[in-house]
Amino acid sequence: MIRPVIRHLPVTIAATGLCALLLIPVSAQETPGPGRAAQGGGGGTPGPGRGRGAAAGPSKPTPRLPDGHVNLGAPAGGSGFWGGGGSIVGKRGSSLPTNLDVSEVPFQPWAKALYEVRQKVGEKDDPHARCLPPGGPRQFQTPNGFEFIEQLDRKRITIIFGGGPRSWRFIYLDGRPLPSLDDLDLIPTYFGYSTGKWMGDTLVVESTGYNEKFWFHRGGLPHTDALHLTERFSRPDFDTLKYEVTVDDPKAYTRPWTGGFTVPWTYTNWDGSPGGEMHEYLCQDNERDYSKLR
Amino acid sequence: MTMRRMLGLFALLMLPVIGVNVAPTVTAQEGHPLVGTWHGTWGPNANERHDVTLVLEFDGKAITGMMNPGPDSVRFDKVTLDPSNWSVHIEATPKGAAKVAPIVIDVTIQDITNRYRSLVGTFTQGTVKGDFKASRDS
Numbered sequence: 121m122i123r124p125v126i127r128h129l130p131v132t133i134a135a136t137g138l139c140a141l142l143l144i145p146v147s148a149q150e151t152p153g154p155g156r157a158a159q160g161g162g163g164g165t166p167g168p169g170r171g172r173g174a175a176a177g178p179s180k181p182t183p184r185l186p187d188g189h190v191n192l193g194a195p196a197g198g199s200g201f202w203g204g205g206g207s208i209v210g211k212r213g214s215s216l217p218t219n220l221d222v223s224e225v226p227f228q229p230w231a232k233a234l235y236e237v238r239q240k241v242g243e244k245d246d247p248h249a250r251c252l253p254p255g256g257p258r259q260f261q262t263p264n265g266f267e268f269i270e271q272l273d274r275k276r277i278t279i280i281f282g283g284g285p286r287s288w289r290f291i292y293l294d295g296r297p298l299p300s301l302d303d304l305d306l307i308p309t310y311f312g313y314s315t316g317k318w319m320g321d322t323l324v325v326e327s328t329g330y331n332e333k334f335w336f337h338r339g340g341l342p343h344t345d346a347l348h349l350t351e352r353f354s355r356p357d358f359d360t361l362k363y364e365v366t367v368d369d370p371k372a373y374t375r376p377w378t379g380g381f382t383v384p385w386t387y388t389n390w391d392g393s394p395g396g397e398m399h400e401y402l403c404q405d406n407e408r409d410y411s412k413l414r
Numbered sequence: 415m416t417m418r419r420m421l422g423l424f425a426l427l428m429l430p431v432i433g434v435n436v437a438p439t440v441t442a443q444e445g446h447p448l449v450g451t452w453h454g455t456w457g458p459n460a461n462e463r464h465d466v467t468l469v470l471e472f473d474g475k476a477i478t479g480m481m482n483p484g485p486d487s488v489r490f491d492k493v494t495l496d497p498s499n500w501s502v503h504i505e506a507t508p509k510g511a512a513k514v515a516p517i518v519i520d521v522t523i524q525d526i527t528n529r530y531r532s533l534v535g536t537f538t539q540g541t542v543k544g545d546f547k548a549s550r551d552s
Binding site (some may be wrong): 202228229230232233234237238241244245247250252330333334335340343345346370371372392 | 442443444445446447449455472473474490495497498500528529
């Protein structure tokens with residue numbers, strides 16, 4: 121009885137392996153967007169002054185709206201969007217040279233240990249892979265890009281995201297105060313509550329009211345419901361968005377700390393063809409494991 | 415086999431499928447790994463089990479919480495977490511007219527990065543000892 125089994129063992133192993141491959145649930149991963157496609161699999165973005173698909177030569181000057189303040193979006197009649205950015209820790213790729221190394225991040229002990237475990241297990245439990253929205257800096261790290269739409273009449277900026285579950289975020293510029301974390305009616309959300317104002321050529325945005333259902337940064341830097349972000353957006357030239365964020369979360373970090381990255385303007389579609397339009401990508405389309413969503 | 419029996423058999427076969435699809439899902443909680451509500455059982459042996467609910471909070475410095483919220487809740491005197499091995503030590507003193515021995519629970523957080531993580535370990539209350547297991551609920 122044993123001999124036939126042994127004789128067919130290689131075939132059995134191969135068949136079992138093939139079945140296992142076919143049965144592995146495919147978690148929702150993002151398709152390579154312009155960031156990855158243009159760079160052969162990711163790992164940083166072009167430096168300042170070089171948009172994706174841009175014509176040769178130096179970048180055009182920073183575009184402005186009729187009232188003179190910086191336009192973070194496409195100019196009237198134009199197209200294009202911002203591709204995915206880098207990391208707020210470390211100095212590789214498009215990360216800012218002033219960033220802390222991850223070993224310098226002032227973690228609380230539990231947050232450091234949790235971050236290290238998440239790294240050790242290959243970020244296998246990243247909520248973003250289950251199509252949950254990416255709040256905080258993470259929203260600018262997805263490879264499918266994002267756009268700013270400034271609605272002057274409504275005194276707010278809407279940011280739409282091409283990655284993850286195709287979500288959006290409002291930044292109110294009408295002077296309203298941020299909600300208090302002590303407000304019992306405050307419902308914590310993925311993108312928090314954001315108010316902003318222009319300080320010279322920099323949009324300064326304060327946000328709070330985050331839930332704890334997502335990772336606010338690719339890689340799994342922990343945060344809690346006490347997270348308060350101060351983001352600074354500027355556009356030093358047409359092709360470059362500079363993003364800088366101060367992370368203040370006393371439950372996860374012993375003191376506030378700052379990091380950021382630059383993001384390139386993208387002139388092309390996701391497949392490299394001319395156009396500069398964000399393509400339709402929906403995380404859930406790729407989700408084969410939807411019974412475990414949330 | 416009559417149509418009614420066939421339908422009955424079909425319904426019986428479908429029960430596990432329906433059960434899987436309506437099973438409660440756990441909402442992600444990616445902050446401090448102890449924060450939230452945990453449900454489970456504890457007891458001196460496999461036959462004598464008691465339901466238990468833990469509610470844990472973290473204010474940035476201390477972990478606080480209670481057991482079995484409600485009229486008979488027991489607030490924890492002390493909760494400590496050792497992130498080097500994810501061990502948790504809990505001490506509580508039940509209140510009431512009768513003198514009840516303090517409770518000591520020593521557990522470890524299992525599968526720490528998973529939203530389905532659990533607390534597994536032992537408890538001691540006076541001369542009673544046993545095992546403790548609870549899974550994160552929300």
